[in-house]
Amino acid sequence: MLEATKDSFRKLNPVSLMKNPVIFIVGIGAVLTTVVVFTNIFQGSFSGFNFQIAIWLWFTVLFANFSEAIAEGRGKAQADSLRKNRTETLARKMNGTKEEAVPAPQLKKGDVVVCETGDVIPSDGEVIEGIASVDESAITGESAPVIRESGGDRSAVTGGTKVISDRILIRITCEPGDTFIDRMISLVEGAQRKKTPNEIALSILLSGLSIIFLLAVVTLPAFFAYSLKASGLPMTQNLTIPVLIALLVCLIPTTIGGLLSAIGISGMDRLLQRNVIATSGRAIEAAGDVDVLLLDKTGTITLGNRMATNFVPAEGVSPEELADAAQLSSLSDETPEGRSIVVLAKEKFGLRARDVQQHNAVFIPFTAQSRMSGVDLTGDDGKIRHIRKGSSEAIRNFILNQDGFFPKNVEDTVTELAQMGATPLVVAEDDKVLGVIHLKDIVKGGIKQRFEQLRSMGIKTVMITGDNALTAAAIAAEAGVDDFMAEAKPEDKLQRIRDEQASGRLVGMIGDGTNDAPALAQADVGIAMNSGTQAAREAGNMIDLDSNPTKLIEVVEVGKQLLMTRGALTTFSIANDVAKYFAIIPAIAIALYSGKSGVGPLSALNIMHLGSPESAILSAIIFNALIIVLLVPLALKGVKYKPISASKALSQNLIIYGLGGLVAPFIGIKIIDMLINLF
């Protein structure tokens, strides 16, 4: 807070003020008024009224600066903590096969370094050999270590993170000073902050309005000169510079002008709080505009793994019997599916893992050729039980080879389950089919409601999966997505994005792998998961440090909230003008056509019954300054956001900020006027 206050004075520098045309005008007005006050003092007269106008004009500028400083302050704190993590350590650079100690900042793109347990990774790079667990809490704040390995989608490592176990070779992928942490620091500090396209357009609107009102104010002395003459009053009663400036400052949209950059910075900040880093403000705006979201099924819509949810026995087989065989066949199966079968059998029938050694169990692992796994148990009588589980085709072959038969009801169950989007696993013992395990993709809790909200906001969701169309359709229906792409290849994704864009829609997606990179680059909002490859991180315009695919939805919400805040405060600011006119015009025109009474007919416009012309003008300008400070929390937090349709959002915001903007200044100015006249 103290820092922000200091900063608001530092920002009085004309060069930095110039970036904000509306506040710059207020600044010029403040200087002019101050000059008038001092000139008067030198001429031996002091106008307390002018002095107060000058003071409040300076406050208006300072309050605007303050709002920006406070928004930046939050980013700075974050940057400071990041800076602590920047490594100044010695890197172990590989020179052929020899190791060589080099200061981290001297590493160039293409260098290869080695990191072992306890080493801090010196710069951003890609693992080219080995596998290690890495503590990335420095950038993600998440303390659980993550696995980084060569090849595949988890090969990127970030400078400043720490290897906890094992040894990896890393190829450095960035030049010094341009590491991920460096960029993060500059982003959160706002050093590279450029105005976003919508901010530019809005600035043009605000500047245009300021020019219009400047014209209205500049021409007013001439209008007054005519009216004074017509009322038989001396020209010395014409409007003074401080009064004109007060009127101008009240009319130009200072509220939104003062808060505009704070709104933008705090939008970035809100993303950061959700552990998402946007590489540009433009990306956040685009997020608000997204029409279509491409979502990977696995991890976003469904929990990562399929789970056994039911046992469907064949005719003449009891469920326990099936569960028992299924559990036995899965005891050594370390896949999540296998484990879920063991757990389900335990939960449903109280079957516990038995000591398999005593049965002389021989486990048959899953192979791509056999497409089944299982166990061979040698009983006490020396008879061998062959228990197998696998896809229906694999088991059918297994059974037929032993002259068994594949029961009709099992076949029906298999088809039925497949149609439901589940994966049926058939269990057999020797030549007898025991039944089917129902393996199901578990759709994440609450995701359906989430998609409904998105739909009401006009956003279409498309599920992307490698599953076949039948399975995909079933899951899509269960999750409530609008559309799905089955058996999707990376090219299909890219094509889909292009098609949607060609029809005028904006597309958002989240991805991690190298094969996602083209699609991430093509998408209007491409969020790369931090756990992903370097290629993906480069291609996206946002990075999700938590690597949580559902983030995409939150990012959209942040984008929408940012735009809404901007619109709400613009509307509020413009609507304010009505009341200010009613405060100032009767005040400055009170003497016109007044005859002897001194109170002219235009005082009829003083509908607020403000105490005196001076107090009216002061109240307006004080209200104008204070409202900026009062709205700082709103600018930082953003307007209340609910996932509702555009029409509903509009009517709600319009009642609060449009109607509020009309009414609030009438009340505010009246109260301030009463306070002024009290003293």
Added chain:
Amino acid sequence: MTTNDWMQILLFLVLLIGLTPILGTYMYKVFSGKKHFMLPVLGWLERFTYKFSGVKADEETNWKGYAFGLLVFNLLGFIVVFLLQLFQAQLPFNPAHLPAVSWHSAFNTAVSFMTNTNWQGYAGETTLSYTVQLLGLTVQNFVSAATGIAVILAVIKGLSRKTTDLIGNFWVDITRATVYILLPLSILFAIFLVGQGVVQNFSPYETAHTLQGQTQVIPMGPAASQIAIKQLGTNGGGFFNTNSAHPFENPTPLSNFLEMLCILLIPAAMTYMYGKMVGSVRHGWIIFSAMFLLMIAGLGISLYGEFSSNPFFAHLPLMEGKETRFGITNSVMWSTFTTDASNGSVNCMHDSLSPLSGMVAMINLMLGEVIFGGVGSGLYGMVVFIILTVFIAGLMVGRTPEYLGKKIEAFEMKMAMIAVLAPNVAILIPTAWAAVSQMGLSSLNNAGPHGFSEILYAFSSAAGNNGSAFAGLNANTPFWNVMLGIVMLIGRFGVIFPVLAIAGSLAKKKIAPPSEGTFRTDNWLFVGLLIGVILIVGGLTHFPGLALGPIVEHLLMNSGVAF
């Protein structure tokens, strides 16, 4: 007000609403190249025009080409009208032997008729010969209206096309507008007017001997043909000085009623055509509604101003400056409609309206002539306000603003602001100058706030390309003629060029299909928003001026002070 007054207002409004879709559908067919019933009748004229002028009808241009064509065409029009006036003494059909017009008046009139303003700094019957009236003014009445239509057609193409540079062919657009819309309607209406008693001849002025034994010169001329287009093309430049208060321009109650209807007919129908062409008839009606409501509000205040008690006339309505044949209601209706649409023809003297009614007329001008407005120009002016509304309020739905699927970005904003700024600059700065300079003040007939209103009204009328005068101001001086001419130019082209630039920029963009998340421009909420933005952005700038003019005059009048 009598029941008769109410009935007449109601009938007028019902007819206006009823005719909008009918004419709108016809114009939609004409401009989207569909088959329509006038094609067999007048198709030859369109084809002949292209052949004669060497226009390649199927070649389209980008916005700069379009703007260039428009500029060249208007410049030619200006030169012709300017020269015709300077040399009218040497030209035929000048039975009154009128001398050459002064350079500044000729400049003013040429600009005025080129820009569809039709401000008249002169008295028609004592200044201009039949040749100038016919070849100069009547021709400009048609083509200046057609120019306005061409601009809105370019905007429509910008909105309905995607990823292209091309926004149409200016020459085709003005030809079609003239041949299929303005010409047939004018001929029809001119014939009707002749039937009502409007003169249409080339005879010299008649001299009559009155009962008092004095002589009176009665002006003649080809009036009906010019009056028809003056009403339909929102031109408003009268054949005679007293405009539609003159019995030869507006002889009967029926002619008065239909002349009023013709003021608003095409601008109103444009909204329907617009909606149909941009793919949302509903949106067209929504624009119509916003205009309609603003018009009704103005009419209401104006009627109140005239009928409410007035301490000077024993609380009787004011008849000064009104034609007794038409009475108060018809005068107020006309004054409201003629300033809503940038027509500017009058059937009563606006100078003599009550302060409130005068203020309504002035506000109508100041809002940029978007309450139906000029033929074409009212709607493209409205599009500028729509873009502002969409931008300001559109953000509140949490998307960057879009209008009919087109993103509104920095360039559109810049151009829209120029289009809003231009008329405001043209009103405020010259008014300020005239209010403090001898050149400006010496032309005033009235003192006090009323004199100020006269100045403010004149520049507002010129900037809005309306052309009606508050009168009471002798504007036929070099200062006023030149200043008003410049203001008309800024008010016309300061809006047309940015609007064409917007059209060009929009044409290049994609069209985002609407969804639940889209800002709707086809519901009543939007009507409210649009009206709010028009009043606040377009009107608030003029609050100080209005306060020092009509508002203070009204307040003074109620306390018994007049000027």
